[in-house]
Amino acid sequence: VLLYFLWEAATYRGLFARAAEWQLTFFGQYMPTLTVGLLVLVFASPALLMFRRKRDRRNEGEEEEVLAAVPDPLDSAVLVGTRVMKFLFGLAGALLAAAIACLLWTLTFPSASGPVQVVTLGTPVATAPREGPTRLIGAVIYDRRTAFSQGLPLIRRGARYAPVVTPGAAPAPLRYFVELGPQERIDPHASDQTVTPRTGILTRGGLPGAIVRLYRYAGYRVEWPYYVLFASPLTMRWPLYVAAMEFTLAALVFLICGLFQRRHVRRLRTPGYPRRRPSRKTA
Numbered sequence: 001v002l003l004y005f006l007w008e009a010a011t012y013r014g015l016f017a018r019a020a021e022w023q024l025t026f027f028g029q030y031m032p033t034l035t036v037g038l039l040v041l042v043f044a045s046p047a048l049l050m051f052r053r054k055r056d057r058r059n060e061g062e063e064e065e066v067l068a069a070v071p072d073p074l075d076s077a078v079l080v081g082t083r084v085m086k087f088l089f090g091l092a093g094a095l096l097a098a099a100i101a102c103l104l105w106t107l108t109f110p111s112a113s114g115p116v117q118v119v120t121l122g123t124p125v126a127t128a129p130r131e132g133p134t135r136l137i138g139a140v141i142y143d144r145r146t147a148f149s150q151g152l153p154l155i156r157r158g159a160r161y162a163p164v165v166t167p168g169a170a171p172a173p174l175r176y177f178v179e180l181g182p183q184e185r186i187d188p189h190a191s192d193q194t195v196t197p198r199t200g201i202l203t204r205g206g207l208p209g210a211i212v213r214l215y216r217y218a219g220y221r222v223e224w225p226y227y228v229l230f231a232s233p234l235t236m237r238w239p240l241y242v243a244a245m246e247f248t249l250a251a252l253v254f255l256i257c258g259l260f261q262r263r264h265v266r267r268l269r270t271p272g273y274p275r276r277r278p279s280r281k282t283a
Contacts, residue, residue, distance in 0.1 A: 001044040012209020033246035081265040088258035095251035102244040122166035134202035138164040173223035200229040
């Protein structure tokens with residue numbers, strides 16, 4: 001379930017995309033990690049409940065024997081507390097595994113090293129380019145640029161994108177986009193007939209899902225596969241870095257809760273721990 005909704009988050013589709021659009025409509029932003037966590041919690045709960053019931057039936061006889069041998073109410077607290085502790089540690093491990101998976105995913109992205117290919121829009125090369133260092137020649141539609149910011153409350157990074165089309169050609173589905181530099185000034189006299197060669201890292205896909213939806217809402221058809229020319233490798237990998245940081249922070253929170261729970265369970269198991277609260281004598 002976790003892998004499936006991670007795939008939906010990476011491709012911005014399905015239930016994740018609907019939940020994100022709802023958050024964007026009402027709050028102006030969306031929280032990817034929290035959205036994935038809630039979806040996993042909802043759709044994994046039936047399987048977790050079934051597994052728990054089977055395990056409870058299997059261990060019911062053993063627990064009854066333990067409780068019968070030592071009829072102490074704190075034994076039940078130890079059993080329940082141990083289950084909670086294992087659940088917290090397991091959830092922290094799953095979140096940490098998801099963070100590592102996000103970091104490993106960045107290794108599949110194209111690098112900035114290697115020969116630079118030249119892709120001119122309107123030529124046969126533009127129909128099936130290879131990923132990697134590329135010099136893209138086309139007309140940038142600056143008045144259709146978009147901006148997207150993503151990160152944690154104290155660490156944020158924004159990027160601007162604009163579509164690239166064939167100069168003088170009839171309107172067609174958008175297939176190429178470029179990342180605009182943070183200090184790049186927009187030429188007010190530039191039009192969709194002005195050819196602007198740009199150099200960067202070409203990758204298939206890569207636009208934030210909300211940006212793709214925004215262009216479609218504006219009446220443009222984004223054709224798959226589409227390509228993005230990134231000016232910075234960090235921008236290309238930033239969404240996965242953010243996801244890894246969010247998963248790591250969530251794993252740390254559940255790990256701390258699990259450690260406190262383990263401390264509590266150890267106190268319950270300590271010999272001489274008060275079995276019952278002493279009664280107060282009244283005068």
